[in-house]
Amino acid sequence: MDRTKTGALIAAARKEQNMTQKELAAALHVSDRAVSKWERGAGFPDISLLEPLADTLGLGVLDLLRGERGTVPEPEPTIRQALAFLARQAKERTRRKWSQVLGGTCALLMAGFVLFAILDRAGVFLQEISLEVPATVYSAEGVSAGETTVAIDGSVKILGDRSFEGQFAIHEVETTCREGVHANIRWDAMWTDAQDILFYRPGDNLSLGVERMLYITESMESFGLRLEDGTIIATDEAYVPLLMSGYYYSIRPIFSNQF
Known part of the structure; x- marks a missing residue:
């Protein structure tokens, strides 16, 4: 076959046939750019288009394949049957190819989900944190009232909201250090630098209390916290005016205060 x-x-x-490239393209349901490429010899019609193209132009299929009008009548039915068979074969190969691609993609996605679930369950996406952070205790009026240590022991999610789960125990201020109680901290994009810290016992649906305000860096080595009675625990006095500024969440949840 000579494309030119x-x-x-x-x-x-x-x-x-007094047809424009656009009219021929419309008759064959292709773009006029495709027709232009054929006529310039830059491309060849798809095998499935040879029969309708020949009919539209008043040519024989063999004429298109040879690139010239034939002088000997061609066995048209036989050729058309062969073309139809080849077109079906091409479509079937394309269908099988896409089925294999889609099947492989689904298999990879399922394997990825399973692997992610296994790794997540194994704690691969958790960063363990264990800190003893010195801090200053301030009264509700912002006056320094002594020193304390905050034990932070738990894990932070590497992915997603980077929430912390574990112990947040304030020594020398809460004598029980909320024994048997877990803390949960979520870095909420709605409130710049401000987070809720929720305390709860594992297995309980109700939290056991909420510290009204918490400012904490993601390293968890610098923070300021106001307790329920107004007492402030801070690693830097710069947190004190922030915690005394009267900031409250616009929606104040109701929690059980039993410890």
Whole structure:
């Protein structure tokens, strides 16, 4: 097959039919750019288009394949049957190819989900944190009232909201250090630098209390915290005016205060 000869034949036959490239393209449900490529010899019609193209231009299928009008009548039915068979084969190969691609993609996605679940359950996406952070105790009026230590022992999610789960025990201020109680801290994008810290016993649905305000860096080595009675625990006095500024969450949840 000579693409240049076939392109010239298509162009000549189209003009004989008084058709524009756009009209021929519309008849074959292709773009006029495709017709232009055929006529320039830059491309060849898809095998499934040879039969309708030949009918539209008043040519034989063999004429298109040879690139010239034949002088000997061609066995048209046989050729058309062969083309139809080849077109079906091509479609079937394409269908099988896409089925294999989609099947492989689904298998990879499922394997990825399973692997992620296994790794997540194994704690791969958790960062363990264990700190003893010195801090200053301030009264509700902002007056320094002594020193304390905060034990932080738990894990932070590497992915997602980077929430902390574990112990947040304030020594020398709460004598029980909320024994048997876990803390949960979520870095909430709605409130710049401010977080809720919720305390709860594992297995309980109700939290056991909420510290009204908490400012804490993601390293958890610098923070300021106001307790329920107004007492402030801070690693830097710069947190004190922030915690005394009267900031409250616009929606104040109701929690059980039993410890």
